Amino acid sequence: MNDKVTVSYFRQAKEEKKPITMLTAYDFPMGKLVDAAGIDSILVGDSLGNVVLGYGSTIPVTMEDMVHHVKAVARGVSRAMVVGDMPFLSYHLSREESVRNAGRMLQEGGAQAIKLEGGQEVAGTIRAIVTAGIPVMGHLGLTPQSVLTMGGYKVQGKDEAAARKLLEDALAVQEAGAFAVVLECVPTPLAKLITQKLDISTIGIGAGPYCDGQVLVTHDMLGFYGGHSPKFVRRFANLNDEITGALKNYKDEVVSGGFPGPEHGFTMSEEVLAKLK
Ligand code: KIV
Numbered sequence: 001m002n003d004k005v006t007v008s009y010f011r012q013a014k015e016e017k018k019p020i021t022m023l024t025a026y027d028f029p030m031g032k033l034v035d036a037a038g039i040d041s042i043l044v045g046d047s048l049g050n051v052v053l054g055y056g057s058t059i060p061v062t063m064e065d066m067v068h069h070v071k072a073v074a075r076g077v078s079r080a081m082v083v084g085d086m087p088f089l090s091y092h093l094s095r096e097e098s099v100r101n102a103g104r105m106l107q108e109g110g111a112q113a114i115k116l117e118g119g120q121e122v123a124g125t126i127r128a129i130v131t132a133g134i135p136v137m138g139h140l141g142l143t144p145q146s147v148l149t150m151g152g153y154k155v156q157g158k159d160e161a162a163a164r165k166l167l168e169d170a171l172a173v174q175e176a177g178a179f180a181v182v183l184e185c186v187p188t189p190l191a192k193l194i195t196q197k198l199d200i201s202t203i204g205i206g207a208g209p210y211c212d213g214q215v216l217v218t219h220d221m222l223g224f225y226g227g228h229s230p231k232f233v234r235r236f237a238n239l240n241d242e243i244t245g246a247l248k249n250y251k252d253e254v255v256s257g258g259f260p261g262p263e264h265g266f267t268m269s270e271e272v273l274a275k276l277k
Contacts, residue, residue, distance in 0.1 A: 002078070004081070004112075005081040009081070010200075010212075011200075014201045019213055020214075021039045023216060023218045024042070024045045025043075025044060026073065030076075031074070032077070034218065035077040035080045041080055041082075043115065043215060044085060044109075046066065048069055052069075059145065063087060066086075067109045070108075075110070081112045081113060083114065083115050083137055084109050087145075099129055102134045102136075114129065115137040116139065118139070118140075119140055120172040123175065123176040126176035135179050137180045138178040139184065140184070140186070141186040142184040142185035142186075144184075156184075163187075166186065166194065167193065180202070180213075181200060183202050184204075185232070186204070186206070186207040191210060192210035195212060201213055207232075221235060222235070223237055223240050224239045224243075226240040
């Protein structure tokens with residue numbers, strides 16, 4: 001149970017049909033909590049941009065942002081495999097720069113693997129990164145870094161051509177040496193077929209129950225923000241209400257004089273005090 005999760009764990013879990021669990025984290029306390037809960041892998045996702053940095057998409061997230069947050073998470077984790085997400089344009093300009101950026105996630109950040117988005121068009125990049133000794137997780141289906149070319153956050157692979165392309169992309173990612181692939185917003189039967197065809201693990205998010213593992217954005221599943229959440233998210237807690245209630249309670253207690261109480265203060269000798277008067 002306490003052995004560090006490696007790529008072999010992913011392989012074995014698939015063979016044994018043991019579901020792989022994955023969640024995101026972006027800082028030390030959440031990394032520590034997710035690891036302590038026994039989750040197999042922690043993705044320091046570029047969803048950092050949406051849920052922590054307050055951007056409207058993942059596109060503004062930089063390598064510096066990612067390395068900073070991967071470091072914080074890795075410091076809190078002992079068992080889970082930490083996966084650093086390669087941000088927008090960090091693996092497109094040249095092979096050399098892609099390998100260097102992927103290496104930073106391990107060398108500076110303390111991650112054990114990286115994730116990147118794309119299929120056949122990034123297969124050569126995946127191969128170069130794996131050749132450098134860096135485990136790669138692919139990401140297909142809805143790839144948020146391409147939201148502008150995709151025309152929005154939509155389910156992918158619904159018609160025959162798009163489904164065939166997704167399957168071919170998954171095979172290309174596997175052939176290039178990736179050890180796992182995230183399938184995001186893919187119809188359940190297609191995700192099932194891809195999972196059956198691949199030897200490497202599929203990790204689903206909005207891809208149904210037949211993937212080899214599941215991932216969610218922790219802030220979504222904890223209900224950190226109120227309002228609408230995607231169809232594929234189940235809220236396992238409602239932290240928004242919990243936190244808002246606690247903050248309002250604090251305000252009321254300070255205003256009414258209920259906090260701090262005598263038990264929250266420190267005493268000193270009357271004698272010392274008298275000398276000051
Ligand atoms: O950035 C992220 O959190 C992700 C997951 C949604 C898979 O890529």
